[in-house]
Amino acid sequence: MNPYHRAPIMPVVSLPQTIDPFKWADRATQVVADVPLVQFTRLAADLVNTNGSVQVNCRFERDAQKMAFLRGDVATTVTLICQRCLETMELPLQVTIDLALVYDEDHAKKLSEDTDYLVVVEQEVVLAEIIEDELLLNIPFTPMHEACDALPYQAEIEGDVPAPVKENPFQVLATLKK
Ligand SMILES: [Zn+2]
Known part of the structure; x- marks a missing residue:
């Protein structure tokens, strides 16, 4: 059994400016906050409006191997422009965060290959930026x-002949984005 799950949780109800994530993991700190969308300026730049807020419920903790983790959930609803009809659309986002916190790439080698991690080069980390990146x-x-x-779905699904495999436009765009 992981002894850290029994550590007393120290709740924090707003997002602090900067934190030392390793100390917070030592103390098993939970962060529960409702942060206005407008405070996430990079995200806000992509949105039609910044009404609403981001519900943050995450915790810093250490696992049985003493590795520090940031885990939890972040949820919000954003308003975007549909690129097909150019009308607004609301998109609920529910993001699960499960990040190991490491000092450097060497430190990350201790993790199993499928573990996502964040290299924390400084002791002072802006939690809001991690959350914004994940969103x-x-x-x-x-x-x-x-x-x-x-979207003319009908034309594409009619007929017995299997349609030729089309390139997924999202994949194409994802490639271009890189
Ligand atoms: Zn649309």
């Missing part, structure tokens, strides 16, 4: 309504 990763490059009125 930005989940904003689609080409946002579209799930069932957009402007």
Whole structure:
């Protein structure tokens, strides 16, 4: 059993400016906060409006191997422009964060290969930026309504002959983005 799960949780109810994530992990610190979207300026630049907030519920903790982790959930709803019909669309985002915190790439070698990690080069980390990065990763490059009125689905699914495999436009765009 992981003894750290029994450590008393020290709750924090707003996002502090900077933190020492390793100390916070030592103390098993939970962060519960409701942060206005407008405070995430890089994210806000992509949005139609900044109404609403980001619900943060995450914790710094150490696992049985004493590795520090930031884990939890971040949720919000953003308003974007559908790139098909050019109308606004609301997109709920629910992001699970599970990041090992390491001093450098060498330190990261102790992790199993499928563990995501963040190299923390300074003791002072801006938690809001980590959260913002995670949200930005989940904003689609080409946002579209799930069932957009402007999308002619019928023409594509009619007929017995299997349609030729088309390139996924998202993959193409993802490649271009790189
Ligand atoms: Zn649309």
